[in-house]
Amino acid sequence: MADFTSIINSVLGPSNNGGFTLVNTLILIVITFPVLIWVVGPLLRKHSVKLDYRIMLFMIPYLVFGTLIRTFQDSGLLPYTLNPLELGFYTHTPGLWYAIIILMIASVFAGRKLFPATEKDDRAFGIFGTILLVSALAFYFTLPIDLAILAGTILAIAIVSAIAIFLASKFLKGFADDGLNSLAVIGQAIDGVSSYIATTVFTCSEQHFVSNAIIGSFPLAFPIIKIALIVAIVHIVDAEIKDEFQRNYIKVIVVSLGFITGTRNVWTVAAGNCG
Structure with missing residues (x-):
């Protein structure tokens, strides 16, 4: 099993400096995105799961729950392994997000089965996720957390998000009409601002090679570039993709990526788990 683990580590594991290389990043994309495009998307469309601002709000607790699990693993409270047959594989990327x-998906269908009256708006799905998130947060706050750092980071994110959404709405007519667009900006603001704080104010290192290159050269430009890029992507998606499900599915993925990477940074900085 050691040989198997070493092979997986060389392909999917972080590089020696704790970051992700071009090779393992591309491999993760090749493995993950076909599943999202040809399996998850068609499954949700087939069962009439409406992808919109509301369902995204229901998804966020699950995503943030995942980032808390990752933070617990960073703190040494959960095991780490690259063997998919062991629990530790599902405490970090990629196993955690699979x-x-x-x-x-299971929560959507379980909610519809157990509470048929909620099928139209999938409220039960949101309730399940909220219970998970509250439970994880309750445990997180038993750890030695610096509340001032946590509050300051969240405040900075809120200010940058508000400014970015205002500017995008001012220059792109109808941008804020779709709540998913605003959530996409917020997600990238969380990631950009928290990464900037983590790497410039504290001693954390950026794990992703492209982000690390930008932060290493122009730290303050990092959140600006991320937000500007996501605004452009969302604007193009709105203009070019006419199928509502496909358009919103892309936005859901974009929003999710921002929240996944960003909120982990927030928890990590407040917990003092830089790496």
Whole structure:
């Protein structure tokens, strides 16, 4: 099993400096995105799961729950392994997010089965996720957390998000009409601002090679570039993709990526788990 683990580690594991290389990043994309495009998307469309601002709000607790699990693993409270047959594989990327995707899909169908009256708006799905998130947060706040750092980071994110959404709405007519667009901006603001704080104010290192290159050269430009890029992507998606489900599915993925990477940074900085 050691040989198997070493092979997986060389392909999917972080590089020696704790970051992700071009090779393992591309491999993760090749493995993950076909599943999202040809399995998850068609499954949700077939069962009439409406992808909109409301369902995204229901998804966020699951995503943040996942980032808390990752933070617990960073703190040494959960095991780490690259063997998919062991629990530790599902406490970090990529196994954690495969598990979260499966959990969300299962929760949608379980909610519809157990509470048929909620099928139209999938409220039960949102309730399940909220219970998970509250439970994880309750445990997180038993750890030695710096509340001032946590509050300051959240405040900075809120200010940057508000400014970015205002500017996008001012220059792109109808941008804020779709709540998913605003959530996409917020997600990238969370990631950009928290990464900037983590790497410039504290001693954390950026794990992703492209982000690390930008932060290493122009730290303050990092959140600006991320937000500007996501605004452009969302604007193009709105203009070019006419199928509502496909358009919103892309936005849901974009929003999810921002929240997944960003909120982990927030928890990590407040918990003092830089790496």
